[in-house]
Structure formats: structure tokens, C-alpha cells
Amino acid sequence: MEGAGFRKELVSKLLRLHFRDGGTRVSGDALQLMAELLKIFVTEAAVRGARQAQAEDVALVGVDQLEKVLPQLLLDF
Amino acid sequence: MEEEEEAEEQQRFSYQQRLKAAVHYTVGCLCEEVASDKEIQFSKQTIAAISEMTFRQCENFAKDLEMFARHAKRSTVNTEDVKLLARRSNSLLKYITEKNEEIAQLNLERKAKKKKKSEDRNKNSRESAEDGEVENEN
Numbered sequence: 640m641e642g643a644g645f646r647k648e649l650v651s652k653l654l655r656l657h658f659r660d661g662g663t664r665v666s667g668d669a670l671q672l673m674a675e676l677l678k679i680f681v682t683e684a685a686v687r688g689a690r691q692a693q694a695e696d697v698a699l700v701g702v703d704q705l706e707k708v709l710p711q712l713l714l715d716f
Numbered sequence: 717m718e719e720e721e722e723a724e725e726q727q728r729f730s731y732q733q734r735l736k737a738a739v740h741y742t743v744g745c746l747c748e749e750v751a752s753d754k755e756i757q758f759s760k761q762t763i764a765a766i767s768e769m770t771f772r773q774c775e776n777f778a779k780d781l782e783m784f785a786r787h788a789k790r791s792t793v794n795t796e797d798v799k800l801l802a803r804r805s806n807s808l809l810k811y812i813t814e815k816n817e818e819i820a821q822l823n824l825e826r827k828a829k830k831k832k833k834s835e836d837r838n839k840n841s842r843e844s845a846e847d848g849e850v851e852n853e854n
Contacts (some may be wrong), residue, residue, distance in 0.1 A: 643745030649738050653771075654793075656735065657778035663785065665793040668819055672798040673777070675815045679808065680773060681743050684766045685750040685758065692756055700758045705765055715805040716773065 645674040684712055736771050743767040777801055795819075 647670045654665055654673070665673070687708035688700040695704065743766050747758045784797040795816050802812040 642749055643742060645739075645742050649735070649742070652735055653739070653774045654778040654781065656732070657775045658782050659779070660782060660786070660791070662791050663782050663793065664791060665781070666795070668795050668816070668823065669781075669793050669798050671819050672795050672812065672816055673781075675819075676777075676798065676802060676812060677770060677774070678746065679811065681746045681766060681770055682750060684769065685747045686754070688758070688762060688766075689750060689754040689756045693754070698757060700756060700762050702759070702761050702765055705762050709769075715808060716802075 645677045647671060647674060650674045680716060687712060739771050740767040743770060
């Protein structure tokens, strides 16, 4: 698991922010797995945006390119 | 009473802002990796947009995870719940399942290492006691 990624502590805080029940907890393994899932989510958004920019032959991934890949990304998650 | 509620609202808001900033930082790092790999650049607005999306997606994830756990009559979210989250795309589910096994394997190895370390320590302290050396106070 090299490179950048989401820290377990951050993932824990992000999830607990939206739990409705104060007693809900997350196992350590689940936190690690969620960190991976979030990493994929971001990486997919970035890679698909990059592919779109390359297809349009632009050197910068702008929001115009990101908008086009957003629907499918959200459907996949 | 209203002042208290307002102060609470303020606190929650600034807490959320701090979390958003932390997410933004990680998103920036990940985008940088993709940028150098694909030899392309991301605009600041794009990184901000991905960061905002990720933060919002966490709300959906959290609520789903909580409901999955409760459905299974648990109060602790486990990896099965996370795998359910990844059900919409086959390749995603496959990847997450593989990662789960990697993580489980790594944690098993770490536990085995820890156990061996403490066993070695016990073995060493027992041997030095037999040699009649002066033991340090614990």
C-alpha cells in the first residue's frame, strides 16, 4: 500500500460524522478497507478525468472534463 | 438556549471544515500521483471538485454502512459491510475483496511477529535468570 492515501483516523472521523447512532463503531480492518475504497474513488475520478482530457487533446484536466466522467463514476460507486 | 444551539452549530461547522481540509490534502496528493503517471495536469478547481465529491460520498457510505451493520444486528461495522458498499461494479468488488484478503493476511503476519517477539523476550529473561544474573526490577 504505497503512495498517498487516507489515514485510518481521518476515515474514522469522516464516517462517525454521519452515523445516526452514537453506539455505531467501525472495526480496524473495515477502516483500512474503507481507506482503500476512498483511495480508489479519488484515483478513478482523477484517471477518468485524465483520459477524458487526453481524448479531447487538452493538457489540463479541468472541470469540463471532470463533469463528463462524473455520472458514470457515481453509478459505479 | 438558542445561543447554545448556535455555538454547537458553529463548532460542528468548523469541525467539518477541518475534515474537508484534510480530505482536500489527501485528494491533492493522489491527483499529483496520477498527474505524474499520466503526464498531465489537474486544475485547482478539479482537485477541489473531486475533494468535495469525496467528502459528500462519505456521508452516503457512512449511512449505508450503519444500516448494513444494523441489518445484521451488529453495532460494529465490519469488512462484510464495506464489501457490500462496493457491489455496484464487478471490478470494484473484485478489487476490494482482494484488498480485504491482503489486509487480513498482513494483520495476521503482524500478530505472529508480535507474538514471536514477546516469546523471545520471555525466553531471554528466563535464560538470564538461570545464569544467576541480577535481574532488573520491572
